[in-house]
Each structure stands twice: as C-alpha cells, then as structure tokens.
Amino acid sequence: MKAPFPPRELAKVQCSLLTWYRHHRRALPWRASKDAYRVWIAEIMLQQTRIAAVLPYYERFLEKFPDVASLARGSQPEVLRLWSGLGYYSRARNLHAAAREIIDRSGGKFPRTLEAALALPGVGRYTAAAVLSIAYDIPLAVLDGNVARVLARVFAIRGDLRAPRLWRQLSDIANHLLAHSAPGDWNQTLMELGETICTPQNPGCAECPVARHCHARARNLAGKIPAPRRKPASVHTRIAAAVLRDTRGRTLLVRDPGAHDGVLFSRMWQFPAIEVSRQPRAELENHLRATLCLDGAPLSLEALPAARHGVTFRNVTLLPFLVRIPRLPKPPRSRSLPLDSLHRVPISSATRKIAAAAVASQTPH
Numbered sequence: 001m002k003a004p005f006p007p008r009e010l011a012k013v014q015c016s017l018l019t020w021y022r023h024h025r026r027a028l029p030w031r032a033s034k035d036a037y038r039v040w041i042a043e044i045m046l047q048q049t050r051i052a053a054v055l056p057y058y059e060r061f062l063e064k065f066p067d068v069a070s071l072a073r074g075s076q077p078e079v080l081r082l083w084s085g086l087g088y089y090s091r092a093r094n095l096h097a098a099a100r101e102i103i104d105r106s107g108g109k110f111p112r113t114l115e116a117a118l119a120l121p122g123v124g125r126y127t128a129a130a131v132l133s134i135a136y137d138i139p140l141a142v143l144d145g146n147v148a149r150v151l152a153r154v155f156a157i158r159g160d161l162r163a164p165r166l167w168r169q170l171s172d173i174a175n176h177l178l179a180h181s182a183p184g185d186w187n188q189t190l191m192e193l194g195e196t197i198c199t200p201q202n203p204g205c206a207e208c209p210v211a212r213h214c215h216a217r218a219r220n221l222a223g224k225i226p227a228p229r230r231k232p233a234s235v236h237t238r239i240a241a242a243v244l245r246d247t248r249g250r251t252l253l254v255r256d257p258g259a260h261d262g263v264l265f266s267r268m269w270q271f272p273a274i275e276v277s278r279q280p281r282a283e284l285e286n287h288l289r290a291t292l293c294l295d296g297a298p299l300s301l302e303a304l305p306a307a308r309h310g311v312t313f314r315n316v317t318l319l320p321f322l323v324r325i326p327r328l329p330k331p332p333r334s335r336s337l338p339l340d341s342l343h344r345v346p347i348s349s350a351t352r353k354i355a356a357a358a359v360a361s362q363t364p365h
Contacts, residue, residue: 004177005177005213013177013213014177016209016210017190017193017209017210018186018189020189020209021188021192025188025189028042028055029042029055029059031188034134034184035135036131037068039131039135040110040127040135041058041095042054042058043127045086045091047091047127049087057083057085061083064078065082068102068108068109069108071095071096072096072102080268080346081346083346084268084343084347084348084349084352085349085352087266087348089267089348090122091122093122094121094123095121095122097122098120098121098122098123101120101121110131112138114140117131125143126144129143130142130187133184133186133187134188137182137184138183139178140183141171141174141177141186141187142174142187142191143170143171143174144191146191146193146198147170147174147190148161148167148170149194149198150190150193150194150198151174151190152166152216152225152226153198153203153214153215153216153221153222154213154214154215154216155173155215156215156225157169158221158224158225158227159226160229161226174190193208201223202223205222233313234313234315235315236315236316237315238275238277238316238319239264239273239274239316239317239318239350240273240275240276240280240284240287240319240320240321241270241273241318241321241354242284242288242320243321243323243354243357244323244325244328245322245324245339246328248338249338249340250336250338250339251328251336251337251339251342252328252336253269253270253334253335253336253342253345254270254271254272254331254334255267255268255269255333255334264348265350265351268346268348268351269346269347269351270347270348270350271320271354271355272288272291273354276319281303284319284321288323292329292331293329293331299325301321302321302322302361303320304320304321304358304361305320305360306318307353307354307356307357309349309350309353318350322358322361339359339362342355
C-alpha cells in the first residue's frame with residue numbers, strides 16, 4: 001500500500017505523538033516497569049474491561065501471584081476467586097494455563113517470539129504484540145478498537161472498521177506508522193490517545209497532538225468516524241435462584257445448575273437456579289425437588305428483591321428466593337458454607353448480586 005505519510009512528515013508525527021505521550025501519559029501501575037509478566041497480566045485484564053475496574057484487581061492479583069511461577073503453582077479455583085467480579089472468566093482460566101506452559105516450555109519467562117507467544121492459551125495477535133513491544137522492544141504494531149479509531153479518523157476511513165477488508169487496511173497502516181526506535185511507547189501512545197482524547201463520542205480534537213494531520217477533522221467527519229456498529233437485539237431473560245439456608249446460617253452452592261451457562265455464572269460456584277417464565281416460584285420449587293433430591297416436605301420460598309444483570313446483549317432479571325431448610329442436601333458437585341463467606345470461593349457477579357439480596361434480608365433495619 002502507499003505510505004500514509006511521506007518519510008519526513010511521518011518522523012514529525014512520531015515525534016509529536018511520542019513527546020505528547022511522555023508528558024501526558026497516565027501513571028498506571030503496569031507502566032511502572034517493563035516486566036513482561038506484569039504487562040501480560042494487565043493486557044489480559046484490560047480486554048473488554050475499563051481501566052478503573054481493572055486497577056484494584058491488578059494490585060490484588062499481583063500481591064497473590066507476583067510472578068509467573070507463583071501463578072503456575074496456584075490452583076485454578078484460587079485464580080478464579082481473585083478474578084471474581086471482573087468478568088469474562090475464560091481469561092483467568094487461560095492465564096493460569098498459559099503460566100504453566102511458560103514454566104514448562106519457556107523457562108519461566110514470557111516468550112520473546114511472536115509465534116511462541118501466539119501459542120499460549122488466551123494470547124491473540126493484539127496481546128502478543130502489546131507484550132512483546134512493551135516488555136522487549138520488539139517492533140510489532142498493535143491494533144485494537146482504540147488504535148483503529150485513531151487511525152480511521154486520521155486517514156478518514158469510513159465504514160465498519162471490524163470488517164475484514166478495513167481491519168487489514170488499518171493493520172497495514174499501523175505497521176507503516178510504527179516507531180521502530182520505541183515500539184512499546186509508540187503502541188501505548190496510540191492506545192492512550194484513543195482512550196483519553198480521540199474518544200468514541202465528543203473527541204477532544206483541540207487537544208490532539210496530531211490534529212493538523214487528521215483528515216477526519218479537516219473534513220468535519222470526526223463525529224461520524226467510525227460508523228456506529230449495529231448491536232444485536234436485546235434478549236430478556238428471567239433467572240430464579242434459590243438461596244438455601246440451614247439453621248446454622250450455611251447455604252448451598254452447586255456446579256451443575258439448570259440455568260448454568262458459560263457466561264451468566266461463568267462455570268463457577270453458584271446458587272441452584274433455572275430460567276423461568278410465568279411462575280418463577282413454582283418452577284424453581286419443581287427444579288429444586290428434581291435436582292436436589294428433596295423429600296416431599298413443603299418448601300417455603302421467600303421472594304427477595306430482584307436484581308438486574310447485563311451480559312452482552314442479554315438483559316437478565318435475577319429473581320432470588322430464600323429457602324429456609326433444617327438441613328442442606330448434598331447433591332454431587334456441591335458445597336456448603338456460611339452465606340457471609342462466599343468471598344472465599346470463585347463466584348460470578350450475578351451470584352454476588354443474588355447473595356447480596358439474601359444477606360440484606362438477614363440484616364436488621
């Protein structure tokens with residue numbers, strides 16, 4: 001493809017952007033060193049997750065697992081427990097599996113080649129390029145949503161940026177623009193620009209260090225690039241969940257519930273639950289009797305405050321019920337523990353919301 005900038009102009013653009021970054025970059029903890037492990041953990045946590053949400057998790061995770069060896073030695077349940085609430089739990093499972101591969105195959109160090117990095121579970125082209133460039137100064141350009149938006153505006157590229165043809169074009173541009181003398185800083189510069197100035201709505205063009213090079217600004221198109229992506233229609237779901245509570249204040253968590261899926265409860269410990277339609281109480285009671293081998297004694301299901309939960313394009317209404325019971329059943333793949341001790345096991349955000357409703361019901365007002 002034709003070079004997006006003549007060599008002399010490209011040098012000026014790189015200098016302007018790198019100078020801006022070195023003066024305005026945010027003091028984020030993963031920027032405190034170029035340790036590949038710390039960079040890798042941050043990049044995985046930041047996938048589809050806001051920086052503000054990641055910060056406390058990042059610090060706690062590194063306290064428990066300060067290096068790849070400690071992460072590899074850790075158990076998956078412990079990794080998931082520390083990840084609990086951050087979402088997209090396959091990231092944590094892949095991170096743990098990748099740490100063990102790094103110990104077995106790479107001498108305990110994040111690999112230095114693109115091919116070896118891409119072979120790790122959960123590491124795609126973007127993550128590999130980010131870690132290798134930032135930690136090892138390997139000249140690989142990154143392309144994520146923030147960088148794609150910056151490049152699309154600078155060169156007034158219209159259309160669905162995720163369409164394969166346009167994504168390849170943006171990837172070629174990113175490779176041409178890469179500052180080979182400082183690839184890690186350059187990649188972080190474009191990401192920082194997209195996160196803080198060249199934002200999806202209301203970009204701060206007046207503060208942009210390369211505004212005079214931006215074709216979208218010159219054509220008054222900054223607000224129209226990129227085009228909004230079509231979102232799938234929302235699906236509304238109701239999930240009824242049973243918080244069983246015995247006379248000692250213990251509750252039951254299961255791993256094989258009727259409403260189980262890989263997103264809502266993330267294949268972690270949860271309350272017995274089922275998707276319901278018109279009669280949540282009766283449907284949940286039938287489910288409990290069928291799956292927990294309860295005898296014919298009547299069950300009293302006390303409705304707790306409902307909670308809202310969003311998962312991608314699904315709008316979920318959580319309908320928790322408190323079920324007081326003399327003795328907890330012991331179905332396969334279950335465990336019992338005090339209701340106020342759920343923080344000791346890996347649970348999803350949806351399960352946290354259900355638990356919060358139950359705990360609130362026990363708190364004197």
